Amino acid sequence: MKTLVVDHPLVAHKLTALRDERTDSPTFRRLADELVTLLAYEATRDVRVVEATVNTPVAPAHGVRLARPAPLVVPILRAGLGMLDGMTRLLPTAEVGFLGMIRDEGTLKAQTYATRLPEDLSGRQCYVLDPMLATGGTLAAAVRLLFERGAEDVTAICLLAAPEGLAYMEKALADFTPVRVVTAALDERLNEHGYIVPGLGDAGDRLYGAV
Numbered sequence: 001m002k003t004l005v006v007d008h009p010l011v012a013h014k015l016t017a018l019r020d021e022r023t024d025s026p027t028f029r030r031l032a033d034e035l036v037t038l039l040a041y042e043a044t045r046d047v048r049v050v051e052a053t054v055n056t057p058v059a060p061a062h063g064v065r066l067a068r069p070a071p072l073v074v075p076i077l078r079a080g081l082g083m084l085d086g087m088t089r090l091l092p093t094a095e096v097g098f099l100g101m102i103r104d105e106g107t108l109k110a111q112t113y114a115t116r117l118p119e120d121l122s123g124r125q126c127y128v129l130d131p132m133l134a135t136g137g138t139l140a141a142a143v144r145l146l147f148e149r150g151a152e153d154v155t156a157i158c159l160l161a162a163p164e165g166l167a168y169m170e171k172a173l174a175d176f177t178p179v180r181v182v183t184a185a186l187d188e189r190l191n192e193h194g195y196i197v198p199g200l201g202d203a204g205d206r207l208y209g210a211v
């Protein structure tokens with residue numbers, strides 16, 4: 001598994017504001033949206049393209065266009081929905097599948113409550129969106145499901161990751177490749193409740209309210 005921590009002053013600036021406990025929901029949503037667009041630029045560095053030629057008003061120009069089948073973007077509900085618009089703004093021709101997953105806050109185990117994905121992902125490049133990679137249970141299960149359906153490669157885009165979660169994913173996904181994780185920051189650790197420290201709190205609640 002390859003991990004990329006995006007090192008850019010604009011990413012760091014927006015992430016600091018996102019973490020701030022005084023940041024309200026509307027601002028948090030805007031910042032998450034802006035951050036994912038910056039991360040997506042790096043995360044799509046290996047997106048498949050094919051050669052293409054167009055005619056400019058002056059002469060033919062050789063370039064590229066995105067290959068078929070289109071990339072699949074998969075936000076993990078709820079919090080991953082806050083990253084969807086920012087991602088599809090950069091990849092407007094991508095298709096979108098959905099995974100609903102919730103972590104049991106007692107056992108810290110992830111449960112899947114909704115799956116709306118193509119059955120056959122053969123040859124597809126997939127981009128999974130979830131702001132928080134904490135224990136890694138949620139993302140590892142999501143990535144495994146995509147590979148089991150035939151995905152060619154999977155890139156997870158997060159806003160924050162914990163070292164414990166990356167280590168867990170590395171082990172849990174050892175049989176699947178290639179997997180990439182792109183994150184805006186690698187934080188210190190998890191606390192006794194499985195929350196990322198310093199983190200930003202509960203991403204879903206900060207985006208959509210505590211329900």
Ligand SMILES: O=P(O)(O)OC[C@H]1O[C@H](OP(=O)(O)OP(=O)(O)O)[C@H](O)[C@@H]1O
Nearest residue numbers: 077078079102103134135136137138204
């Ligand atoms: O790495 P893990 O330890 O599995 O934890 C991370 C998961 O927890 C959060 O979702 P949550 O379960 O709070 O659901 P929500 O998005 O509906 O709030 C977060 O968005 C991840 O999906």
Ligand SMILES: O=c1cc[nH]c(=O)[nH]1
Nearest residue numbers: 134195196201202203
């Ligand atoms: O820090 C954390 C850990 C799991 N889920 C969150 O939303 N935040």
Ligand SMILES: [Mg+2]
Nearest residue numbers: 202203204205
């Ligand atoms: Mg939550």
